[in-house]
Amino acid sequence: MSVLAWMGLCAATGVLGFTFARGRACRGELAGEPTYLALHVAGLAAPSLRAGLTSGSARKAVRHLRTLLGTSALAITSADRVLAREGDGIPGDDRVLAEVAVVMAGGRPHVIAGEPGAVFVPLTVEGRMIGTLAAYDPEVGASLVRTATEVGRWVSGQLELAELDTSRRRTLEAEMRALRAQISPHFVYNSLTTIASFVRTDPERARELLLDFADFTRYALRRVRDFTTLADELSCVDRYLLLERARFGDRLRFTVQVAPEVLRVPVPFLCLQPLVENAIKHGMPGEVRVVIKDAGPEAHISVEDDGIGMDPEHVKAILDQDHKAGIGLSNVDLRMRHIYGHDYGLVVDTAPGEGTRIRLRVPKSRIAHDLL
Known part of the structure; x- marks a missing residue:
């Protein structure tokens, strides 16, 4: 027995x-x-x-x-x-x-x-x-x-x-990587170099870009566990895009379309900027489009570029954290799944030569955020 x-x-x-x-x-x-x-x-x-x-x-x-x-x-x-x-x-x-x-x-x-x-x-x-x-x-x-x-x-x-x-x-590891990689050293160097190039030729623009850089870094150095609103995330993205536009000039084009109803939706801190950074990296020269729609109980976010695209297997390796590149994407994917559940990770549509579109969904309910 x-x-x-x-x-x-x-x-x-x-x-x-x-x-x-x-x-x-x-x-x-x-x-x-x-x-x-x-x-x-x-x-x-x-x-x-x-x-x-x-x-x-x-x-x-x-x-x-x-x-x-x-x-x-x-x-x-x-x-x-x-x-x-x-x-x-x-x-x-x-x-x-x-x-x-x-x-x-x-x-x-x-x-x-x-x-x-x-x-x-x-x-x-x-x-x-x-x-x-x-x-x-x-x-x-x-x-x-x-x-x-x-x-x-x-x-x-x-x-x-x-x-x-x-x-x-894995979440703790992702948060530690996020803390180390919130601001790319290359981005800092390139931004400051770009600002320096305007100091003599256009001092007023250099001053405005320096203030944009200060606002961006102040936001990005917040605690990674914090929640914020889509409005704040978009302000961060706006400053990031202005700094990148000063660097790339007309080679970078971008549009942002947002439903006003979702601006106050709470979202994980720094969940949007890494997606835009990835779009610029793979979409230059070209256009980056950020579209945020009201979808009833959720906000639907799409970040799209018309650049070189990526191999789907490469994207899978990034999201599985088997690749050193794309740390920002894997961090966002892991944090979204940890907070909201397995169905709320990133969805990446891409192919070589076809551009890239990254989609994510965020529940509007505060309950989902309070459970963190």
């Missing part, structure tokens, strides 16, 4: 024992030991699972999980791979994955009759099925199904904690 099954038996016996004044014996003699064993074995498996669902973590956890279930064999799978197996009687990977596909399609435990029988239970993270726990045993009854389901829920909980740990770590 598995540790958890023993605990379940003790719980049922404990109720009856309490009714007939026999509860002390059950709790002392039966409940204490299996409870300790279950917690001990679960504690051995937990550190591995907190690393996420990988081949390495599955191999370290599978033996402890099999002990917890008390089955003859156990397999841990992702959606498309058998990550680890322990015990005898598990079929080949192809047969296991065929049953995994059934679970992934149905979203519920799946029982297989036979010798040995098996019960497959889904492993989920934030409502997404990412794999299964497959318990094999000569006798697969209702008790094993219930026990395997509960163990699957516990494993899913550990994997959710792993996902949260990873998200927090």
Whole structure:
């Protein structure tokens, strides 16, 4: 009998024992030991699972999980791979994955009759099925199904904690990179050089550009965790564009179209300027267009250029943080997903020679921001 099954038996016996004044014996003699064993074995498996669902973590956890279930064999799978197996009687990977596909399609435990029988239970993270726990045993009854389901829920909980740990770590890393890269050293150098070039020929314009530069740097050096409004973000973008226009002259053209209704919408600090900077980098010479529309419960933002475009695989590497270039884009994408959810990352439409359009959505509700 598995540790958890023993605990379940003790719980049922404990109720009856309490009714007939026999509860002390059950709790002392039966409940204490299996409870300790279950917690001990679960504690051995937990550190591995907190690393996420990988081949390495599955191999370290599978033996402890099999002990917890008390089955003859156990397999841990992702959606498309058998990550680890322990015990005898598990079929080949192809047969296991065929049953995994059934679970992934149905979203519920799946029982297989036979010798040995098996019960497959889904492993989920934030409502997404990412794999299964497959318990094999000569006798697969209702008790094993219930026990395997509960163990699957516990494993899913550990994997959710792993996902949260990873998200927090990546967000902190992104914020540190954002703090270091809020103002590009090249931008500072080029801006000051441009301003210096006007000091003698057009002192008044040099003065105005210097004030624009001061306003931009004051804004960009705020705390990266702060929220601001779209109006403030647009003011920052306006000053950035004026400084870049002074540098590039007529080679840089830009238009900004904004629905007045969205100006007071709260947004993460410095979420717009990196997109404009990317558009100038890939769109010169050419036109940069910023369009912000009112879309009911959301504000829809689009930053577009008609420049050289990018390879979609290159963009994917940037957003996956596998590329040193495009740090600004990956930071904005990661922060948007962390604050609002996975559906609120950047959407990049591009191809070589076709220009680039970057879209993002921002909920208007303050609730989303207050949850940060």
